[in-house]
Amino acid sequence: MDLAHLAARVERETRIAISPRDIERILVALLSTEDMWRIAELARIPLLALCAGLRALAAEGWVRWDVGLVRLTDAGTELCARRGLSPVPALDCPRCGGRGIEPRPLASLTEAFHRVAADRPEAAQEFDQGYVTEDTTIARVAQMWRHGDLAGKDLLVVGDDDLVSVAAALTRLPRRVTVLDIDPRITSFIARIAREESLAIDVLSHDLRRPLPPSLARAFDTFACDPTESLDGFLLFAGRGLTALRGRGGAGYLGLTHAEASLAKWRAIQGRIVAWGAAITDLRDGFHAYVNWPYVETMRGWEHLPVRRVPGRLEPWYRSALVRVELVTEATVDLGTIDGNIFLDDEAATT
Amino acid sequence: MDLAHLAARVERETRIAISPRDIERILVALLSTEDMWRIAELARIPLLALCAGLRALAAEGWVRWDVGLVRLTDAGTELCARRGLSPVPALDCPRCGGRGIEPRPLASLTEAFHRVAADRPEAAQEFDQGYVTEDTTIARVAQMWRHGDLAGKDLLVVGDDDLVSVAAALTRLPRRVTVLDIDPRITSFIARIAREESLAIDVLSHDLRRPLPPSLARAFDTFACDPTESLDGFLLFAGRGLTALRGRGGAGYLGLTHAEASLAKWRAIQGRIVAWGAAITDLRDGFHAYVNWPYVETMRGWEHLPVRRVPGRLEPWYRSALVRVELVTEATVDLGTIDGNIFLDDEAATT
Missing domain, CATH: 3.40.50.150 (Vaccinia Virus protein VP39)
Known part of the structure; x- marks a missing residue:
């Protein structure tokens, strides 16, 4: 099972556009942390796709969760090594929180x-x-x-x-x-x-x-x-x-x-x-x-x-x-009145 | 003479798209520095438009240059005050140079x-x-x-x-x-x-x-x-x-x-x-x-x-x-062989 098949599966399941690269992002996040919220932060893909991706990775035997932590299995760790993946380096500036603004x-x-x-x-x-x-x-x-x-x-x-x-x-x-x-x-x-x-x-x-x-x-x-x-x-x-x-x-x-x-x-x-x-x-x-x-x-x-x-x-x-x-030109926006709920689409996760 | 007319003049002269807001950027830069290269850095508009803009501002009596420095005149300083302009604040993170990367x-x-x-x-x-x-x-x-x-x-x-x-x-x-x-x-x-x-x-x-x-x-x-x-x-x-x-x-x-x-x-x-x-x-x-x-x-x-x-x-x-x-999709780039000089257009300044 390669990552392309996994991505396609997640895509079918969630109707969210997901690439093999996105699945890889989940793996890279897992190399850095076992905490669900930090994984969500690091993976930088739609939360619903992340969840489906974790389940798909678990079905392949690469990821498991217990005692509140999400972890790579030994097989998952080997997969990462084989693909040359390494953890996200900690490069954020401690002074300005990575924003480049002097407070x-x-x-x-x-x-x-x-x-x-x-x-x-x-x-x-x-x-x-x-x-x-x-x-x-x-x-x-x-x-x-x-x-x-x-x-x-x-x-x-x-x-x-x-x-x-x-x-x-x-x-x-x-x-x-x-x-x-x-x-x-x-x-x-x-x-x-x-x-x-x-x-x-x-x-x-x-x-x-x-x-x-x-x-x-x-x-x-x-x-x-x-x-x-x-x-x-x-x-x-x-x-x-x-x-x-x-x-x-x-x-x-x-x-x-x-x-x-x-x-x-x-x-x-x-x-x-x-x-x-x-x-x-x-x-x-x-x-x-x-x-x-x-x-x-x-x-x-x-x-x-x-x-x-x-x-x-x-x-x-x-x-x-x-x-x-x-x-850079006059705005040419053509939007009239919209009816109904504007908060939901397939990718909405926090509404 | 308002800034819109000035921008239009610069635009005609340079064939570079310039807005009144760009002219204002020049003024704001001048509030912070008198050094030509620092003005170029701060104004963040095409260099040729900046040069034409400075000349246009000088023709209005708002800017002058001598002894190697570019300066607002008293009238120019008043113009800035009238428009509520203030200098660019020094907010770049001294630790990471505003890049948000811990070295x-x-x-x-x-x-x-x-x-x-x-x-x-x-x-x-x-x-x-x-x-x-x-x-x-x-x-x-x-x-x-x-x-x-x-x-x-x-x-x-x-x-x-x-x-x-x-x-x-x-x-x-x-x-x-x-x-x-x-x-x-x-x-x-x-x-x-x-x-x-x-x-x-x-x-x-x-x-x-x-x-x-x-x-x-x-x-x-x-x-x-x-x-x-x-x-x-x-x-x-x-x-x-x-x-x-x-x-x-x-x-x-x-x-x-x-x-x-x-x-x-x-x-x-x-x-x-x-x-x-x-x-x-x-x-x-x-x-x-x-x-x-x-x-x-x-x-x-x-x-x-x-x-x-x-x-x-x-x-x-x-x-x-x-x-x-x-x-996010397959690339659909349709570019064949190009002839001639690819370095020049109206905005090129450092070629």
């Missing part, structure tokens, strides 16, 4: 953000929420800052359980920050913080399945969002964001995972974003780390896990790439 | 590479050469390593004045490393090092304007190159590389600058790479730093510089993004 100039911003975010609303499954760590929000804002996308700019945040609007406004750099969210807990929390801290934030309640209010079209320099990861859902966030930009030079920040998006989906997303008039200017994989959400045991992927341990709240395994796009 | 595990590899690269051939204008620093080559190889694109893999290096083949082979991880280059100084240097260090490197002389020899088609897991940056030239490197990959899961590493490629060109490149069957998995801007080449005074952009100072050999201003692409 010291951000100390006072970070402190202020920690203070106001202390009693934030918890992530809600209803809206496919799951927020990033506070340090990640700061790093994202720092990236916007260093790109010149904050100072003197009008910023739109599309869905904001990450509280990007608050961190961005705390820099006192943007001209205006506007938040769209459908969750009244989020909108009222941000509105209260904005009042208390005298932040220039406008908060609007909006269902993204409907087009943006006309007053927001072509009205911003920058948008930020962390889309749901179904293909249609992701494109909805990206498309609405692009139509909110004033035009060429306007930039958008998005998050994109491996856990719920195959590279085939990445490619489809990238093709569409390029067709809509933007270039991808940054794609920093693993940039965002997420706080584990409280509904992990009822999420779609849970039952697929070979080992079911609730990860610690601050034990990140779910990460996403920071993607920055910039319009 | 310590690479110490012995780095030492070995420095030793063998000591008498490398100098960059030749004839082939649009200009190599990266040795630390950059190590960082690029580290990125391939952490992505699993080295260990047990067949690696093709397409044009190798950066000596990626040598650094990769020194890890003893790849199964086979093959180098294609047209410059006999490069091919003979690498062949000699491979003999002396017992490295598994095959060296072939090849003009990339011709299709790859049939023996190299669909024969590799990974390719690496640092393309010339004309649109046709870049696509030639990327396309030849993709056809050399065995198929899905095969990965390619490329370098792409702002200095000689507008975002419109980035977008055109990205659209083509996606159409050929790949996804972009990493785009880490500023990842590669270049050693200044000896022909700086005869390069195309030299005469466009408002201030002409030969930069120090190890005073990096020319940087490029590391771009990693991965095939």
